[in-house]
Amino acid sequence: MESVQRILRPHRLHGTNTPRRSTVRLLRSLAALPLLAVLASACDSPTGTGPVTLNWYNFPDDSGALATAAGNCTKASGGRYRVAYNKLPRTADGQRQQLVRRLAARDSTVDILGLDVTWPAEFAEAKWILPWRGANLRRARQDTLEVPLETASWKGRLYAVPYNTNTQLLWYRDDIVPTPPTTWAEMLDMARALAERGKPHYVEIQGAQYEGLTVWFNSLVESAGGSILNARATAPSLGPPAVRAATIMRDLATSPAADPSLSNQMEDQNRLAMESGTAAFEVNYPFVYPSMKANNPKLFKNFRWTSYPRVQAGRPAKPTIGGIDLAVGAYSRHADLAFEAALCLRNRQNQMTAALQGGLPPTLRSLYSDPALVKDYPFAAQVLAALESASIRPKTPAYQNVSIAISHTLSPPSGIEPRSDVERIGSQIQDALESKGLIP
Template sequence: MFAALPLLASLLAGCGGDGEASGKTTLNWYNFPDDSGALQQAADKCSQASGGRYRIVYNRLPRAADGQREQLVRRLAAADSSVDIMGLDVTWAAEFAEARWIREWTGPAKRQATQGTLLVPLQTATWKHKLYAVPYNTNTQLLWYRSDLVPAPPRTWAQMQTMARALARQGKPHFVEIQGAQYEGLTVWFNSLINSAGGSILNRNATEPSLGPPGVRAAQIMRNLADSPAADPSLPNQMEDQNRLAMESGTAAFEINYPFVYPSMKANNPKLFKSFHWAPYPRTDADRPSRPTIGGIDLAVSAFSRNPGPAFEAALCLRNRENQLTAALKGGLPPTMRSLYDEPSFIKNYPFAKDVLAALQSASVRPITPAYQNVSIAVSHTLSPPASIDPKSSVATIRDQIDQALQSKGVIP
């Protein structure tokens, strides 16, 4: 892979607008803060692989997604030429592309970016049938449960609530931990449910809300859980980490969360870890497969970079097989390359790799629209707190607010 990079550099020259700088070039890569060291290791390896033509500097963005987006938006709105490569949340590509802040991937760069990459993550990097980023990592939720409380995991949300009620009657841990706070996690929950019910938040062209009966069905499931013994009393304030801590404390029987909870349980509660198992995301209906929402980061090249050719080359190197495997093993970030899910070292550290892959292959994406920030706010504000949801009227409110959000033009504040 690294041996091919000098040749690829000449092929990628046509991808950029400005000419490549001669000699050693500094490429600034802005991405989420990584405590594992995997991102810095990737930057160092790719700098070395360039043969001295460029050096990648890894710049840490704020830890919260909103802070990351705010910093990038400010820099790009000012046409900051010091930004070369960016790690975008999977909901940002359409907005940034519409604002003409990121470059389209074409030619050899596009072919290499898409070859062997999982199809659903590629959807998050595409806008108006054009590729504007390359999937760097991905993520999806599973159902985590205690096998000492339930010998076999539930297949549907209704089954899970029935099991929770039975455990409550026996005075045993019975909560279902899920993200119920008024933030992006609540939108993800609704999006996973509506897609699992056969619908979507927006229509295929992202021009108007879809919702319909699947939206009402999704809202009803959320309300049913929030208004049952399965609901943690802290549900209206809970995010992923609060869910993790509640499960580790032993008060819950089920948890809908990302794979980071597995090593955390192993480290923090070894005794409970022995009965900490996983299963596919619950179905809305027994005869319909679940479609959990994916997360992740896509790498994009700034429209204002003075060195687009090297930036495209570097982005491909940063997300190559070796660096994705390192990020998966060190940082627990599921890869976007299909072949890595057959890699023995990955499977050893990710015993649920098969289930994550299955989920990714049938997963859903959040609405792809430049107005996504406003769409998400309309969903999360209307459905908070979950116990106050009125399925039909709440979905009608979401529809009205999305209609207004889709009238927004340009950058979302």
């Protein structure tokens, strides 16, 4: 690119040059413009020649599944493009911060973005990502589960394609819990009975002051028939379902079912506690299954799973889903190729690899009946059932502030005052929707 920089230096058309020499130099510079265009376009690849480079920014993956997908799609392009997998920071806040900074600066090298399922609304409203249209839209919707698609939509348009999803199940030990509970109340009663008998009895759940606490609250509110925001996401909804949700959280945290470390626990601490043998129940994601198999084979023999607990009998549980959606950057120089590559990155082959190597549940419905997946995912049917009745987190560009209002107010869970705390959350959410108060 040094030669390109030399060509771009302004030519002196006035000064000590004679008129004739100035004309000659001007003609030479004009003749060089086609070469400049070729050299500039060649800057997409490190060598200055070859296929276009599409930069894919996504979470850091230690399993190798994302790198494999990038290689598969590079090969499938037939030499038209190369997918470069760029690892974002490990924390969700760090990932969002880096993407926001790049897009706010109109970075044209951001082609494909791996967005947490809570970000598409914010990025779409800021016009940082492009909507899906035509054949790409039809392909994005084909065989894709509806609830993950909902996370990638904003104001009636699809802004991303679901790459993977995630949902929680209730995991338990069948040596001490022969019949699993179906409701939160039943589970707390079982935990009390186990405690009285001197048996492992904790219910491992995410109680730290972070996003996991918001997810727990949202799952309970939705399972109680309510929602955190109204249908248009213009005001808080909450009401009696939210009070009931907060009451369940407080009741668990003040019962024998509560791990002493509840207020500091996240998903991985829950996993470790269950593997140590001190817990009877665990509300967590499927990654705990292979971990238990590897770390405690003896306990693994009694490690079972069932549906997320209901708030009340007769009303389905609505666990909150997670996952990553793939979007195309609004400033990409190769948007058409980026849409094509994004579809490739989440195709059947690559989703299967992500599920088997990375433990990431697919978003393609047909994969849940594939024998290759079911062999390593014996709980595939329960995951699919959960996804079909699942809930999503409040869909709003102000989600970061909404989440902070919830997790800060409800921490620690043992100190929750259901009615007054729900009123406080509602007031803070209203401020967040009006761009007042909290800053993410």
